[in-house]
Amino acid sequence: MKLTKRLVSTRAGARPGRQATSDHSRDRIFAAAAREFAARGFAATSVDRIAAAARLNKAMIYYHFKSKAVLYREVLRDMFDAVGARLRGAAASDVPPADKIRQFVEAFAVEAEARPHFPPMWFREIADGGTHLDEATFGSMAVALKSITAIVDEGVRAGAFKPISPMLLHAGIVAPLLLFFASVGLRQRIERAGVKGPAALKRDDVVAHVQRVAIGLLEGRVV
Amino acid sequence: MKLTKRLVSTRAGARPGRQATSDHSRDRIFAAAAREFAARGFAATSVDRIAAAARLNKAMIYYHFKSKAVLYREVLRDMFDAVGARLRGAAASDVPPADKIRQFVEAFAVEAEARPHFPPMWFREIADGGTHLDEATFGSMAVALKSITAIVDEGVRAGAFKPISPMLLHAGIVAPLLLFFASVGLRQRIERAGVKGPAALKRDDVVAHVQRVAIGLLEGRVV
DNA sequence: GTCTATAAATAGATAGAC
DNA sequence: GTCTATCTATTTATAGAC
Numbered sequence: 170m171k172l173t174k175r176l177v178s179t180r181a182g183a184r185p186g187r188q189a190t191s192d193h194s195r196d197r198i199f200a201a202a203a204r205e206f207a208a209r210g211f212a213a214t215s216v217d218r219i220a221a222a223a224r225l226n227k228a229m230i231y232y233h234f235k236s237k238a239v240l241y242r243e244v245l246r247d248m249f250d251a252v253g254a255r256l257r258g259a260a261a262s263d264v265p266p267a268d269k270i271r272q273f274v275e276a277f278a279v280e281a282e283a284r285p286h287f288p289p290m291w292f293r294e295i296a297d298g299g300t301h302l303d304e305a306t307f308g309s310m311a312v313a314l315k316s317i318t319a320i321v322d323e324g325v326r327a328g329a330f331k332p333i334s335p336m337l338l339h340a341g342i343v344a345p346l347l348l349f350f351a352s353v354g355l356r357q358r359i360e361r362a363g364v365k366g367p368a369a370l371k372r373d374d375v376v377a378h379v380q381r382v383a384i385g386l387l388e389g390r391v392v
Numbered sequence: 393m394k395l396t397k398r399l400v401s402t403r404a405g406a407r408p409g410r411q412a413t414s415d416h417s418r419d420r421i422f423a424a425a426a427r428e429f430a431a432r433g434f435a436a437t438s439v440d441r442i443a444a445a446a447r448l449n450k451a452m453i454y455y456h457f458k459s460k461a462v463l464y465r466e467v468l469r470d471m472f473d474a475v476g477a478r479l480r481g482a483a484a485s486d487v488p489p490a491d492k493i494r495q496f497v498e499a500f501a502v503e504a505e506a507r508p509h510f511p512p513m514w515f516r517e518i519a520d521g522g523t524h525l526d527e528a529t530f531g532s533m534a535v536a537l538k539s540i541t542a543i544v545d546e547g548v549r550a551g552a553f554k555p556i557s558p559m560l561l562h563a564g565i566v567a568p569l570l571l572f573f574a575s576v577g578l579r580q581r582i583e584r585a586g587v588k589g590p591a592a593l594k595r596d597d598v599v600a601h602v603q604r605v606a607i608g609l610l611e612g613r614v615v
Numbered sequence: 616g617t618c619t620a621t622a623a624a625t626a627g628a629t630a631g632a633c
Numbered sequence: 634g635t636c637t638a639t640c641t642a643t644t645t646a647t648a649g650a651c
Contacts, residue, residue, distance in 0.1 A: 194616075208521065212436035215644060226618060231646065289519035296512035296519075298431065298577030307585040314589065336593045337601045344567035354521030362530040366537065370559045378560045382605060385614035391605055392613075417634075438626060449636060454628065622647075633636075 195233045197223040203244045207286030210293050211241050211301075245294070245302075248287050249309035252280050260316035266324030270387065271380045273316060274342060278376050281350040288351035314339050321387070330387040342383055349375045418456045420446040426467045430509030433516050434464050434524075468517070468525075471510050472532035475503050483539035489547030493610065494603045496539060497565060501599050504573040511574035537562050544610065553610040565606055572598045 201222035205214045216237050220227045234240040259272040281288050299307065317339045324330030349370065360368035385391050424445035428437045439460050443450045457463040482495040504511050522530065540562045547553030572593065583591035608614050 207519070208523075210433050210435060210516070210519070212433060216646085217644075227645090228619085228647080229617065232616070237645070292515045292519045293433070295571070295575050295578055296430070296433070296515045299581045300431075300577075302581075304585045307582045307587065311582055311585075311587040311590075314587065318589075334597070334601075336589050337598065340568040340571055340598065341564070341601075341605060344571040345563040347571070348518070348563055348567040352518050354523075355518055358522045358525075359530045359534055362527045362534075364530065364534040364537065366541075366559050367534075374557070375560065375563065378557075378564075382564065382609065382614055385608070386605065390613055390615075391608035439628085440626075450627085451629080451637085452635060455634070460627065616651105618649100618651075620648085620650100623645085625642100625644075627640105627642080629640075630638085631636100632638100633634105 194223070194225055194229055197225065198230055198233055198240070199244065199247075202240050203248075203284070203286040203290075206241055206244060207289040211237075242301075244286070245290065245306065246309075248284055248290060249306055249312075251284065252277075252287060253309045253312035255280050256313050256316045260319050266320055266327060266329055267384055267387070269320045269323075270383050273320065274346070274376055274380045274383065277313075277343065277346050278350075278372060281346065282372075285350070288347045291347060292351050313343055317342070324387060331389040333386055338383060338386060341386070342379055345375065345379055417446070417448055417452055420448065421453055421456055421463070422467065422470075425463050426471075426507070426509040426513075429464055429467060430512040434460075465524075467509070468513065468529065469532075471507055471513060472529055472535075474507065475500075475510060476532045476535035478503050479536050479539045483542050489543055489550060489552050490607055490610070492543045492546075493565075493606050496543065497569070497599055497603045497606065500536075500566070500569050501573075501595065504569065505595075508573070511570045514570060515574050536566055540565070547610060554612040556609055561606060561609060564609065565602055568598065568602055 198219065202214075202219045205219050205222055208214075209218075216227050216230055219240075220230055223229075230237075230240065234243070255276045256273060259276040260269055262269060262272060264272065294302065294310075299310075302310070314335065318335040321330060321333065321335050321338065325332045349372070352367075356367035356370065360366070382391075421442065425437075425442050428442050428445055431437075432441075439450050439453055442463075443453055446452075453460075453463065457466070478499045479496060482499040483492055485492060485495060487495065517525065517533075522533075525533070537558065541558040544553060544556065544558050544561065548555045572595070575590075579590035579593065583589070605614075
């Protein structure tokens with residue numbers, strides 16, 4: 170569990186000169202918090218529960234983080250930074266626009282697998298209406314939209330794409346991916362309740378499908 | 393604020409012979425609870441807050457509902473029942489398969505507008521992995537998928553549709569719609585933070601876009 | 616760095632007057 | 634039906650020993 174811990178912790182006022190053992194317990198807390206916050210949400214997750222999941226006691230959490238709210242925001246920021254960086258990378262790579270779209274979709278999936286807490290936490294923040302987010306985080310959250318807009322513009326200038334709405338394209342890409350990754354647990358439960366289909370859905374099929382729809386749209390085959 | 397209250401309340405053990413005034417306060421509580429649960433989630437919403445939003449006191453909530461959890465489940469059930477009924481209606485109407493798809497998308501949007509708490513609450517339940525839902529609710533939640541499957545099958549038999557995966561089609565329809573309606577507040581905030589686009593997205597454009605993509609897919613124009 | 620014990624605040628639920 | 638006051642459990646956060 171590597172994450173962008175070091176980057177985040179220096180930024181959020183952690184102790185720079187601490188030992189390896191501390192880092193270890195800090196990592197365990199961070200990882201446990203990400204899992205629990207994703208599964209239950211901020212309010213429903215008690216500090217005691219995070220401590221138990223990290224196989225530590227509550228006091229250790231307050232030793233590493235100022236408060237539950239700060240811990241939550243650090244998990245959020247790590248996530249938005251990492252996702253933003255990867256998506257930006259896909260949009261900035263040196264390939265034709267259509268391949269950039271494909272890379273964007275793949276990058277989103279890769280990130281959702283590296284940080285399984287990301288899709289559910291993103292869902293929760295959307296439902297919250299961004300009430301607890303600062304302006305900087307809005308910027309990180311908007312990277313997906315900006316990257317897609319840049320790719321569309323480039324493709325249109327090159328004559329490869331029709332000028333479709335970046336917002337609609339964004340919704341058609343990001344929403345199905347978020348839903349697929351955020352709903353792993355629910356789909357298994359629904360399948361166990363007797364509904365055929367949900368649990369069998371495969372990651373690669375979803376990625377390929379979203380890529381095809383996006384390209385089809387951009388190349389004017391859907392209309 | 394009508395909702396399917398009567399249907400729900402009889403089912404969940406309310407008092408059948410109560411007066412009009414009671415119905416009124418019960419309705420206010422139900423509506424306030426739906427708003428607050430949608431905006432903050434179950435754990436973050438205190439009973440006091442619901443009472444204040446309903447302009448009543450806490451004791452009145454326990455007069456009408458056995459517990460906070462029961463109140464939450466009634467809001468959920470009302471929502472799943474209503475959405476399920478409307479989607480089933482779209483799938484069962486007497487029009488060609490392609491129009492059924494269009495009606496399905498429109499019905500989803502109409503329901504999201506009649507019950508603005510539905511998209512955010514659905515998002516939260518997905519993130520929760522359906523941990524607090526019973527098997528009956530899984531069934532209601534799966535109505536969307538079943539309806540889409542039925543429409544696809546009918547279209548394929550009639551030779552109008554390609555046999556594409558109902559799960560992928562479902563994701564491509566439901567996910568963008570849920571995201572659009574659940575993100576009203578967030579999109580306004582992001583726009584105010586300086587990102588152009590999110591707040592200007594129009595309901596009719598989203599509906600039309602999702603309809604076109606779905607039909608394009610089913611008629612084999614995307615590939 | 617890590618722990619146990621505890622203070623202080625909050626929130627779900629009920630009692631009982633009107 | 635509606636209210637105020639309160640009981641009780643939970644939870645955030647800290648104190649202080651090791």
